[in-house]
Amino acid sequence: MSRTDEGTEHRQEYARGRALAEQKLQQDERLLHSSSFGAAAGAYAEHRPDYAQTAVRWALEPAPGPRVLDLGAGTGKLTATLLALGFDVVAVEPDPAMLAELRSGLPSVRALAGSAEAIPLPDASVDAVLSGNAMHWFDMDVAGPEIARVLAPGGVLAGLWNVFDDGVDWVAGLAQVSGSAAIGPRDVPTSWRAETAGMHLPKTGDARFDSPEQAEFPHGQRRTADSLVATLGTKAGMLVMPERERETALGRARAYLASRPETADGEFTLPMLTSVLRVRRR
Template sequence: MTDDERSQRAARAASFEQGAAGYARARPGYPAAAVDWLLDGVGAAPAPARVLDLAAGTGLLTERLVARGLDVVAVDASPAMLAELTARLPTVEAHVGTAESVPLDDGSVDAVLVATAWHWFDEAVAGREIARVLRPGGRLGIVRNDRDTSVDWVAAFGDLLHRGDSLQRPEESFDPHPGAAFGPVERAVFPWTDTIAPSGLRALAGTRSHLLTVPDVEREAILDEVDRLAATHPDLAGREAVALPYVARCVRTDRAA
């Protein structure tokens, strides 16, 4: 990665601070089957497993973890994103921090989950930090939602989202390597659908880091094209709600004991 690409990625990652409210409203959550797979075998009764949601954002995955009765701690670099999370989930312990500098003690969690954020990390540094906060044998689970672009209108939507984007699309590569402290990596995919109003595609598009960081004129032009897609595509026009298909791509691995 070049210095320019690193600078662009840093700016893009920081852009979520200004888009937190829209992110909380528009972004999808994660399928229960994926969370079940990521955490399979984690924790033992009677005490609930302590799970870190790293780069937790507005709490889309955190909500799933709380519903399972887990002892959840959330960490994110954006105070605005965490404010959305704590408004939604006021009982969750939350800290400002990064994957490269996690504000937790050594060996203090049974699992670390990362949802649609691994591509923002310095993989080598984050892997060492995650290994540090995990107990021996603890689980690292990574999940990422990718839109299913085999559907025509979804592919057209994706093309608009990435128009003029000079960085690699996150969905083009998903091959995490957390480092030597971890054992074999397992992978799984979980197709699922979210229900969305075609008119809501504009708000969803507006949460993308590329659109949060381009000039206003360019952003509005792309968002207007999204509105035009919603109004004219035969699978979208005139409908109150449609199924937006996703594939949740998952990776899990355990810290060496």
């Protein structure tokens, strides 16, 4: 081997090693964020919004039957909406504290410990798999085939995200003041569309699934300044932040809300959208 070839090989090996190291860092960061919610399970159950019923109906429109898996169900926000619409729901959640909140709040629901990468259900046992504000935490390479396994032919996979409607002036200002840890890329509509365009599971080109579709539906949540700040405090980026930095960020949000006539006094409606990514199993 010439010195030139040897140098090229060393550079390629270095590049591969660096890429693997960066991938490991991304995986570790995702795990840190996705596992942060259990410590705030009670606050999550109290302050996170439900999902627009029109969005859930659209997500399930092509489903061949009423059996729905709420995957990464958290404390049951989406589960409760599905129940209200009359679907036959089973919930799967990996975090013990979140699962305990779900079982306490919705004792009639079949709620199982499990994850998107290891779903504790038989093959072709559900007509739809829905995920509320959770699909971005999945290991898609593993979760995709697992979701396909439990879906009946013609079944639907859909991710739903509640996002802040930053087309409203004061909401856009809150996003700027609060910072990305509180209102991140997937928390506003324009960034959500880009972030989730290729997120359907399994990956683009899998012959078992049709092309994905995106849609957005108006939604809102009654809040006060204090309860909205508490809602921001349940975001993963805030939960993993050092306490002093977190309090500083939440303090900025609180001061901003106190300065705006729309939010300074009493209850108001937080303008939101429930955004949906849908794909159908062939």
